[in-house]
Amino acid sequence: MINITLKQLRYFEALTRHGHFGRAADACSISQPALSVQIKDLEENLGVVLFERSARQVRLTGFGQDFADRARDILRAVDELGDLARLAKDRMVGRLRIGVIPTVAPYLLPTLIQRLHKAHSGLDVHIRETMTQKLISELLDGRLDTAIVALPVSEPGLAETALFDEKFVLVRSAQEAAAPVPSPEGMREMKLLLLEEGHCFRDQAVSFCNFRSTLPSDGLDGSSLSTLVQMVGAGIGVTLIPEMAVPVETRSAPVSLARFKGDEPGRTIGMVWRKTSPLAPQLMEIADVVRLSAEQLRTENQHLLPS
Amino acid sequence: MINITLKQLRYFEALTRHGHFGRAADACSISQPALSVQIKDLEENLGVVLFERSARQVRLTGFGQDFADRARDILRAVDELGDLARLAKDRMVGRLRIGVIPTVAPYLLPTLIQRLHKAHSGLDVHIRETMTQKLISELLDGRLDTAIVALPVSEPGLAETALFDEKFVLVRSAQEAAAPVPSPEGMREMKLLLLEEGHCFRDQAVSFCNFRSTLPSDGLDGSSLSTLVQMVGAGIGVTLIPEMAVPVETRSAPVSLARFKGDEPGRTIGMVWRKTSPLAPQLMEIADVVRLSAEQLRTENQHLLPS
DNA sequence: ATTGATCATAGGAAATTCTTATCGTGACTA
DNA sequence: TAGTCACGATAAGAATTTCCTATGATCAAT
Numbered sequence: 001m002i003n004i005t006l007k008q009l010r011y012f013e014a015l016t017r018h019g020h021f022g023r024a025a026d027a028c029s030i031s032q033p034a035l036s037v038q039i040k041d042l043e044e045n046l047g048v049v050l051f052e053r054s055a056r057q058v059r060l061t062g063f064g065q066d067f068a069d070r071a072r073d074i075l076r077a078v079d080e081l082g083d084l085a086r087l088a089k090d091r092m093v094g095r096l097r098i099g100v101i102p103t104v105a106p107y108l109l110p111t112l113i114q115r116l117h118k119a120h121s122g123l124d125v126h127i128r129e130t131m132t133q134k135l136i137s138e139l140l141d142g143r144l145d146t147a148i149v150a151l152p153v154s155e156p157g158l159a160e161t162a163l164f165d166e167k168f169v170l171v172r173s174a175q176e177a178a179a180p181v182p183s184p185e186g187m188r189e190m191k192l193l194l195l196e197e198g199h200c201f202r203d204q205a206v207s208f209c210n211f212r213s214t215l216p217s218d219g220l221d222g223s224s225l226s227t228l229v230q231m232v233g234a235g236i237g238v239t240l241i242p243e244m245a246v247p248v249e250t251r252s253a254p255v256s257l258a259r260f261k262g263d264e265p266g267r268t269i270g271m272v273w274r275k276t277s278p279l280a281p282q283l284m285e286i287a288d289v290v291r292l293s294a295e296q297l298r299t300e301n302q303h304l305l306p307s
Numbered sequence: 308m309i310n311i312t313l314k315q316l317r318y319f320e321a322l323t324r325h326g327h328f329g330r331a332a333d334a335c336s337i338s339q340p341a342l343s344v345q346i347k348d349l350e351e352n353l354g355v356v357l358f359e360r361s362a363r364q365v366r367l368t369g370f371g372q373d374f375a376d377r378a379r380d381i382l383r384a385v386d387e388l389g390d391l392a393r394l395a396k397d398r399m400v401g402r403l404r405i406g407v408i409p410t411v412a413p414y415l416l417p418t419l420i421q422r423l424h425k426a427h428s429g430l431d432v433h434i435r436e437t438m439t440q441k442l443i444s445e446l447l448d449g450r451l452d453t454a455i456v457a458l459p460v461s462e463p464g465l466a467e468t469a470l471f472d473e474k475f476v477l478v479r480s481a482q483e484a485a486a487p488v489p490s491p492e493g494m495r496e497m498k499l500l501l502l503e504e505g506h507c508f509r510d511q512a513v514s515f516c517n518f519r520s521t522l523p524s525d526g527l528d529g530s531s532l533s534t535l536v537q538m539v540g541a542g543i544g545v546t547l548i549p550e551m552a553v554p555v556e557t558r559s560a561p562v563s564l565a566r567f568k569g570d571e572p573g574r575t576i577g578m579v580w581r582k583t584s585p586l587a588p589q590l591m592e593i594a595d596v597v598r599l600s601a602e603q604l605r606t607e608n609q610h611l612l613p614s
Numbered sequence: 615a616t617t618g619a620t621c622a623t624a625g626g627a628a629a630t631t632c633t634t635a636t637c638g639t640g641a642c643t644a
Numbered sequence: 645t646a647g648t649c650a651c652g653a654t655a656a657g658a659a660t661t662t663c664c665t666a667t668g669a670t671c672a673a674t
Contacts, residue, residue, distance in 0.1 A: 006313050007312075032621075036621060066401070077377065077380065077381050339652075344631080
């Protein structure tokens with residue numbers, strides 16, 4: 001059992017337009033017998049005669065008419081398939097699903113989305129905000145195209161690229177502004193407010209203070225940096241926040257900021273994707289946009305950071 | 308520049324369904340490398356990667372998703388093309404354009420159309436009623452599929468088959484019913500009412516009476532048999548009508564009917580079509596339906612005819 | 615009847631598609 | 645950490661399809 005081919009439909013369509021085997025063959029850049037054979041094959045496959053051949057002219061049969069209408073639709077749809085690909089190849093286009101950790105998302109996204117939209121307007125950006133572990137799992141599952149997380153991730157299936165580094169700054173109540181900045185060891189004497197389990201930023205803060213193990217939850221873990229800063233403002237304790245969060249989070253709470261002396265705590269934010277992802281080239285471009293966004297944020301808010 | 312093929316779309320579609328080259332290849336009854344190559348060709352033709360291959364699984368890219376939706380539509384349309392042909396091949400189906408001369412149409416068509424509809428309900432019958440000359444020309448132009456006319460036609464490009472013979476009967480006013488039936492020569496003494504120029508039935512009537520040439524129009528030519536019979540009823544003259552017209556035309560006029568003695572005038576009605584028409588087999592079947600219709604009319608109306 | 619135009623057919627060349635065999639790469643296991 | 649397995653890619657030759665050139669057949673017009 002042979003099958004209809006697009007070639008046959010193309011030749012058929014040409015023949016309907018020219019009503020003449022020789023001229024239709026020319027239009028298809030093939031010899032007249034090649035066209036004759038393909039039309040014959042098509043008719044035999046279908047079991048129906050499509051053309052009435054007379055010495056004078058080649059005419060569609062009634063069935064041929066109906067057939068031609070549908071065939072044209074199909075050829076058009078196939079051409080559109082090619083057009084679609086040609087567009088997708090040149091411009092960056094289509095859905096892009098980005099995952100971002102919660103300690104980055106609120107500060108980076110406004111700028112980033114604006115820039116992405118400006119640079120690649122064909123892009124349909126979807127944002128997913130959750131913790132690293134979930135992002136990685138969704139990435140590996142193919143439910144995300146890339147994720148912005150703290151490095152290192154060291155997951156075998158993923159490729160990563162660094163985006164920017166940022167320090168953590170100490171947040172104390174406004175009254176403590178003049179007190180000396182504690183050393184990491186000194187931190188252990190203070191009431192340190194942390195994010196809930198699962199946030200990588202919590203682990204980084206804990207690790208900086210050289211706590212032996214994860215602290216038992218005391219029921220005061222905050223669900224966001226914003227919450228932590230509000231708590232600090234209320235005099236409940238101290239906390240760390242990444243530089244990027246400073247402009248937003250310290251605006252509305254009576255807190256003071258301080259840099260650590262010596263070996264400052266900090267983190268590297270990077271982008272990860274599946275090593276097998278065909279989007280890799282595009283994602284490298286996206287990474288550049290993220291770097292520019294981070295740079296912009298840093299320069300815009302330089303003056304708000306402690307010196 | 309190579310082209311997308313339906314084969315590639317079929318393989319592609321199978322791969323989207325199975326997400327596994329080996330199983331998709333099985334489903335297509337080909338080897339795995341054959342499928343690999345075709346998918347690769349497709350991707351190269353498009354210039355876009357459709358699948359993300361990892362050790363674990365084969366997943367569609369975002370573009371691949373869009374592509375798959377359209378590809379499926381195309382494959383469905385092509386299959387429907389095949390279905391359409393399969394239907395058209397078995398049953399008699401589609402448009403059928405029949406031309407019929409005016410001295411047959413009103414009497415034959417009611418029965419014929421009913422029978423056609425019963426025998427081939429898929430048939431979309433179009434009727435064109437006009438004089439032989441126009442019918443033949445439209446037939447040759449491809450604007451009709453077949454025509455029912457008086458034979459012979461003897462047009463080189465047309466095939467013909469006889470359908471039925473019928474005699475012409477004399478129509479006189481009711482008062483003349485008892486008068487002897489005239490011979491053809493005797494007809495010349497009478498006021499013979501004829502159809503307009505162009506009707507083959509006019510020529511046949513004239514020829515029966517052995518008139519030398521076409522008579523000069525006296526402004527009384529009728530545009531239909533119905534008109535002629537009405538005129539006879541009004542006492543203006545006599546006329547001939549084919550047997551088939553008797554039941555309809557003599558119902559409402561005070562006329563009498565008579566058969567001619569000896570060599571009765573008559574005609575053969577037949578069907579013609581282009582020798583090149585692929586519908587020829589179907590048309591032979593249609594011709595059978597016409598014969599049955601004529602037979603039915605004859606038996607139904609036997610009692611109305613003069614003996 | 616001859617010629618010209620047109621589509622069909624035939625045979626061998628060219629291109630393509632397929633199969634088998636094999637490689638390379640990850641991922642799981644012992 | 646090496647071994648094994650699963651899976652897709654690649655290679656080479658065979659099989660199939662498609663195409664071209666040459667020629668045949670038909671029909672209409674001269």
